[in-house]
Amino acid sequence: MDTKAPPTPAVSTKFQAPTYDDDGLVSRDRLIDVLREGRAKRLALIHAPAGFGKTTLAVQWQRVLRIEGVPVAWLSLDRDDNDVVWFLSHLIEAVRRVEPTLAGDLVDVLEEHSDDAQRYVLTELVNQVAEHRRPLAIVLDDWHLIDAPTTAAALEFLLDVGPDNLRLIVTSRTRSPAVGRLRVRNQVTEIDATQLRFDHKESVAFLLDLNALDLDSEDVHRLWSSTDGWVAALQLATLSLRNSDDPSALIRGFSGRHHSIGDYLAENVLNALPADLLDFLLTTSVCDRLCGDLAAAVSGQRRGQALLEDLERRDMFLRPLDDNREWFRYHHLFAGYLQRRLERDHADRIVTLHRTASAWFADHDLLSEAVTHALAAGNDTGAVDLVERQAMHLVEHSRMATLLGLVNKLPKFLLPSRPTLQIAVAWANCLLQRAQPAQTAIDHVRAALASATDDTSKDILGEADVVQACIDVYGDRIDRAATLVAPYIVDNPGYRPWLVAVSSNIRTFVDIHTFDYRTAQTRQQWANAFHATTRGPYAGVYGRCFAGLAAFAQLDLVTAERLYQEAVALARRVAGQHSHAARLAGAPLGRLYYERGETDAAERLLEECHELGAESGVADFMIVTYTTLARIKALRGDIEDVWSLLDEGDEAASQLALPRLSAAVDYERLRLHLALGDTGSAQNVLAHQTEEIARGDDGIAMATRHYQLTMRARILTAQxxxxxxxxxxxxxxxxxxxxxxxxxxxxxxxxxxxxxxxxxxxxxxxxxxxxxxxxxxxxxxxxxxxxxxxxxxxxxxxxxxxxxxxxxxxxxxxxxxxxxxxxxxxxxxxxxRAAIPIIDRPAERNPTPEEPLNAREIDILRLLDRGLSNTEIARNLGLTINTIKWYLKSIYTKLGVARRGESVSEARRRRILT
Incomplete structure (x- = not known):
């Protein structure tokens, strides 16, 4: 079986600190001491304009931490990291490179999951780091390139709820991320431009010791004063002074204005270079990173690697990005000078340079950078072509988030007319359970091919029908699904195995909910041959789970258990122990274990599926996750967790427009209210079911109606x-x-x-x-x-x-x-175990006056507001579950509430939370 292909290659240099020789650096001992004093704090923020040595200081601090035995993950950020899924996947990869035991399957969860993945992945990463117990530091270099609120929120989450053994080191040209709350809690160390400037002693070391300039003490003092210790200006000065016949005169002529000095020195340095080397600098400046082969392609000079090494020897602001000195990057400040001069002197060459770079990256399967350069060249159509050629490959290898991130970089006006790309976009959104974007993409396909008669167009339109049926199934609709997929489930179908497998699953779902249980199981036996030849686990996992649902409906729990276990085993083997597919398959298996009385095993599986939130599969999976897990929590006596789960399930039902899930959740609410003796609240729950389902042959509608009828019967019984x-x-x-x-x-x-x-x-x-x-x-x-x-x-x-x-x-x-x-x-x-203890409802309490909450209770409220479970809160705060429950009871008493959501609302009303 062809298992999941490797993801689009990550840029390995993103995860490595720039390589500096110790002999070529001024040791920033005074700043290292500041960082060492604040090492117990959550954040070290190093912020200043370009050219002040932020990254260099971070590299030196990384080396100190490593010597002391602290693993330090490094992530060099770029504009693509504004896509929060890409940022998180890069962050996870950076962590895994220094601690391989952490975050094993989280990248796959991101790719195969949707919006809720961000919360889940961040929470799971925090929990794993906390359980790891050993110190871990993460460097985020060039944070100023991030302006997307979602990515900023991800960092704020790590800063707010990260465990005590996690340290973040952020370099930025701005003062972001916001550090107000951390400063109040004394959890941030800031180093700004004033501190980063070289003092007189460091300037002496830089000019005389490192660069061996023949300067007297007065020249050194004047140069340090005129540049005010700006590191980039001092470095540019050394390059200019080496070629000067009268260094003292050059120094005396400095104006003292940093940027004019920088421009002046850059011009002098560049003008002193041989023509071929200057041309090499200018042409390669269009690339954010360079290797010898890429530099040769862009510059047209064969000796690409040799020229890069020559520039490094000349201290031309070229940083090696790896220990092998294969990849390099110009200092941002110097790259800006080069790009402005390129625009000034050779504007007519820029488009060709970007086209060449795009072609090189495309040839080396670095799709994101290929697209970026195609767009920079004004070749919007070429950029769309690049993504379109790889789109279905990414979908079939479960890289949906990568595809959508690439599509978001493309000009929107060109996309509707691209049916091949749109069908891939539709699949990606559908599999991520984003119904509206998927439907929009399908509409674009049909509009683009409305008058087409060729076979290729007909095939795409046929595939659009399969996507439409898949959207319907995720939306708990079966009225047209069987008709839409019928052409793909015939003997000897001439279509891709993946399409046949997905179509078989859709038709099986229809079989189940039209009560044709035997056909459902027989159909999956036929489909197994197609499942076996698809890439990724999803088709086979869903097929086995659906066949298991059919068996369960017939009370054949032995067959159901076998099929569910096969689904879990397949998902874990192909995608990983904690993959999205494994968690999905765990939902029906957890339900079966609960039915058998194996509560602990059931809880583990259902908790894992619950982490997927509102995208935990078709409605059947979501129902068993929310309702069965709620029953287990009730057995444990964790009533606040029960209410939280059911509230979350109701929100998911509303968000995804799933009446069956809504009815199932309300049925559990009503049962609990009646168990607590609260008939009035039970009647309110029934009233929440405003859409009364009519009798019909549709099993989905029948199940929804049965929930409603049972609720009505239970209230009548109570009366x-x-x-x-x-x-x-x-x-x-x-x-x-x-x-x-x-x-x-x-x-x-x-x-x-x-x-x-x-x-x-x-x-x-x-x-x-x-x-x-x-x-x-x-x-x-x-x-x-x-x-x-x-x-x-x-x-x-x-x-x-x-x-x-x-x-x-x-x-x-x-x-x-x-x-x-x-x-x-x-x-x-x-x-x-006192399965369902009686808990006062808010209306039955006589709340005490507004008693203040202590600091720990407020911390817990903040984590409640972020949607964390009791277990996650305990891990983040280093407390036991029982301690958290004790604090929750105190919070409820002080606020006069009985539920998690109510406590957050009341805290907001009292302005405890803002």
Missing amino acids: GDYAGALRPLSEIFHESSSVAWRYAETTARIELAIVLSLSGDSDAAVHTVVPALVSGARSGLVRTVIDAGPELLKIVGRLRDAGRCRRWPAGLPTVPSDYLSRLLATAHADAE
Whole structure:
């Protein structure tokens, strides 16, 4: 099987500090001492204009930390890092290069995931660093190139909630990132231009010791005074003074204005160079980084590597970017001089130079830089061509975020007319569950090919139908999906295996929700050959999970478990232990483990899927994640986590327009309110279901309607209207039976038996529930029975006793006594844990006056506001889960609330949070 291809090559020099010889640097001991004094602080911010030695100081500090045993990750930023997904992927790669055990699969999660990936990846990175316990430092060089709010927010997250063993070192031409909060908490060390200027002693060392200039003390003092210790000006001065017959006269002529000095010295340095070397400097200045082959291609001079090494020997502001001196970069200040002179003297050559650079990068599979240079050359069409040629390759290798980042660099007006590119954009957005952008791309495809009749165009339009069906399935719609994918699931289809595999999965989803469960499983057996030849794990993972859903619906839990386990194993083998695909597959498997009573294993899998947030697969996966995990949290007594989960699920349902998910979440809310004795709030939950679903053949609509009917029946039962409750439950039972939906039929029997028992008709309750218990014993249902509540467990207890006394009800099949005993034993263990403790609701409290929160409680509130779970808060603050829960109870008491979301809202009202 062809596993996932390697990603688009990362620029390795982004993750390496510039290489300086120790003998060629002035040691900044006084500044190192400042950094050493502040080493316990979260941030070291080194900010000044160009040419003040910010990066050089960061390199020296990196070397000090490494000598002391601290791993230091290095990330040289560029404009592309304004795309937050690219920034995070580069940040993770930088960390992995110095600590390979950290952040193993997080880049794949970013590529295969969407907007919620940013929160998840940052949180997971912080947690892994915290658990690692060893110190870790990260250098972010040239932060001033970042102006995107999303990327800035990512850094602010690391600054706000990073663990105590994480240190950030940021160099920037501006004072950003904002450090107000960190300064208040004494968590930032700042070094600015005033501190970075060479003092007199450092200037002497630079001019006399390093550069061996023949200057007397008065000349040195005058030069230091006139440049005010500006490092770049001093370096330019050394180059100019080496070629001067009268250094003292040159020094006396300095005006003292930094930028005019810089311009003057640069002109003198450049004019003194041989013509071929000057031309080499000017032409190669169009590239942000250079190697010998690239420099030769752009300059037209064959000796590219030799010329780069010559420039380095001449101290021409050329920095090596790696230990092998293969890649180089001009100092930003000097590159600016070169580019301005190129524009002044050879403006007619600039387009050709960028075209040549673009072609070189494209030939070496460095797509982002190829696109950048094509755009700089004004070759917008060529830039689009570059991305279009690689677009589907990126999608099929699960590099969706990379593709969309490249597309965002392109001129928007050229994109709608490119159907081949748009179909890839549609796939990328669809697989990231961004329905509206995916739909927009499909609309562009259809508009561009509206009148086309050639075979290629027809194929693209056909593929657009498959994407449309995929969008529909993620949106929990099946009304047209089967028709759209029909051409791709015939015998001997002549299409790419990936298209056939995806189409088979879509059709299987339709099979499940039209109750054709046997066909769903048979179809996936046919599709396995196509899954095996697709790149990446997704087709095979979804196929196995969908076949498992069909088996589960028929109460064949053995087959369902096998298929779910195969899906998880495939995802982990192909994409990694913690990949997006593995987490998706873990949702239905976690649901099955919970059903079997294996709560710990279920919780681990569901927590991992929950981290994916609102993009954790189709609605079926999201439902089992939010509702099953909520039940597990209730068993643990973590009621605040239950409310938080259900609130999050409701938000996801609203965001993605998923009525079935909304109904499932509300059903869990209603159950909990009734368990807490709060009928009024339960009625409010039912009122939240404003769109009443009509009867129909669509299984998605039927499931949504069944949730609503069950909620109505539960409220009627709580009000003592048993006859009223029996009517909707009987309707659910007959509908489920008519379509052979065995699991739904079984749960309907259980609900009916509870109401019958409460109404006093014990015999009818027993006759109704025994067939459900027989099915449960055969298939291994545990939690479905126990979670139905104490009234059903009374019936189970009476049946167990009847079996022991040989008084089993006449005419009914026997339920194995060991199964009944297991149900009762598990329920007893729940009671021992105080499964659903009674918690006062806000309306029932008499809040104390506005008691102030302490500093730790405010820190916890800030992390709550960022959406962190109790476990994540504990990791970030270095506290235990129980300590966090203790603080939460104190926060709730002081604020007069009972839920996480309410505490944040109240804190905002009181201006504790702003």
